[in-house]
Amino acid sequence: SPHFTVIPLALKNPNFELRTNSIVLKINLDSTRKKAVSVSYLDARGREFEQPADLIILSAYALGNVNLLLQSGIGVPYDPATGKGVVGRNYAYQCGGGATAFFDKKTILNRFMGAGALGTCMDDFNGDNYDFVKAGYIGGGGISCSNSGARPIQSHPTPHGTPRWGSDWKKAVVDNYDHAANVGNQGAVMAYRQNYLSLDPTYTDIFGRPLMRMTFDFQDNEIKQMNGQADICVKIAKEMGAIRVDRSIPPVPYSIVPYQSTHNTGGAVFGADPTTSVLNKHLQVWDVPNVFVTGACVFPQNAGKNPTGPVGALAYWAADAIKNYLKNPGPLVPS
Ligand SMILES: Cc1cc2nc3c(=O)[nH]c(=O)nc-3n(C[C@H](O)[C@H](O)[C@H](O)COP(=O)(O)OP(=O)(O)OC[C@H]3O[C@@H](n4cnc5c(N)ncnc54)[C@H](O)[C@@H]3O)c2cc1C
Structure with missing residues (x-):
């Protein structure tokens, strides 16, 4: 677990600060909508802060990442009627039984x-x-x-x-x-x-934001x-x-009630074409290049295998790309 491996190492760096018991509500963009400038978050006492940032790495679990992209207006939300848009597209799960x-x-x-x-x-x-x-x-x-x-x-x-x-x-x-x-x-x-993630038109969370809706x-x-x-x-x-x-076999039609799997994937996939993917191959958001996304939301389909190995490997892959990005900030793949 990162709690015992990566985070203790990071804490040794004098320029690292871990703010626990905080929840990020939104990534804020500048007026061009092509650059992220800060995140808004609440601390454990419910106080809201705006943290300026040059670079943002979204790593809030597959579903949380998609939710934050949708809440922040990053990337075009997927529309199943037209097949256009990318955020929420390719949500996949796993089959049990x-x-x-x-x-x-x-x-x-x-x-x-x-x-x-x-x-x-x-x-x-x-x-x-x-x-x-x-x-x-x-x-x-x-x-x-x-x-x-x-x-x-x-x-x-x-x-x-x-x-x-x-x-x-x-x-x-x-x-x-x-x-x-x-x-x-x-x-x-x-x-x-027809399987996708979107913002719910009716229900909201305790902060008044639309809940994320899963159609699967x-x-x-x-x-x-x-x-x-x-x-x-x-x-x-x-x-x-x-x-x-x-x-x-699991219930058909799908029911979320009995535990089946917590291997949720897709919703912010990486790919070669910005009209069908949220991220380029370096896990960098096509539309907002100073945001990178890690997690199983980047998988275009879900394999018959556990997701966390590839999630970890892709995090290293993105970290390597970020080293290059820092030398020359901007899109790592032309779009
Ligand atoms: C019960 C269970 C069993 C599992 N078993 C397996 C298994 O056997 N094998 C396997 O490969 N995978 C398994 N998984 C899946 C595995 O846990 C995930 O693939 C993996 O944890 C994903 O890593 P991640 O870094 O993307 O997200 P996470 O490990 O979920 O980390 C996300 C972090 O972001 C934080 N966060 C979320 N939203 C916000 C926000 N808005 N603001 C601030 N922080 C936020 C969370 O608190 C969390 O610390 C299991 C999952 C569950 C729930």
Whole structure:
């Protein structure tokens, strides 16, 4: 985590100051709208400040970055009716689902032992590693059996059909605790004209700003993919010797209520053409060159893989470009 790696190093620099418990509300532009001059932020006591800046790096998570770009009027907001505009375009997510394998009571899995991302993953059915022509979908996903450390309150797998409360549910929890494992899919999601982020015309946040609105649904490719990959997970679970295998896919149409993934991507993508991307290849805003953006909002689609490695790599990539920018401030790619 940057909290233990990058920030302590940065704090050693005399010209570095960390202002915690602050929330940036907006990036302010000059009258040309092509140069950022400051950010407006609130401190923990709710006092508003304007911090002048020569260079601004937006790194407020994929969704937060898009929100701040929209709130600040940086880049043209995407319009799904015309297909024009860029900010909010290409919002993508990930496909889940898979199989739960239930074993006999002699099979003890010690699922309470684990770590954040501990597991075994295979990419045989991910990306271009597999010919999906017969399956009828593209993208695929990583298939994994993970053990993040089964928390007693959160993790209590029960077979499909078990009542959701009451003594039968309790019995099923006791019978299956530590005898069940998940074989799951983490699938790609393509970019679609109809999936996007925008400012809500009705609802506002506590500061009176429009809330950011997410318009998203799984499309045919993703529905086929979730089903196809779940079938593969079922086969694997059976091979593992399970006495019962339950298959599952996420709710279709998409519902934000059950936890599925927090791998949100897109909305401020990088690319070669300013009419279809917010950022050039150096993660520099085409329209306002003294603003750079890091985070998974820069991904044009979402792969069947965890995002944070590429997010970190692209941050280093942008940092290198910023070193050049500082020698000669201006657009690093002509538009
Ligand atoms: C529950 C969960 C599990 C995850 N598991 C995995 C995983 O296993 N593997 C994986 O690759 N990825 C995982 N992710 C995704 C991963 O956390 C993100 O990809 C990664 O943190 C993105 O890095 P970032 O720097 O863009 O944003 P963040 O790490 O979210 O950092 C953004 C920072 O900006 C601050 N901020 C936001 N808005 C403002 C504002 N307006 N003003 C001031 N500060 C602001 C936030 O407080 C935060 O400190 C998971 C995410 C969640 C939530």
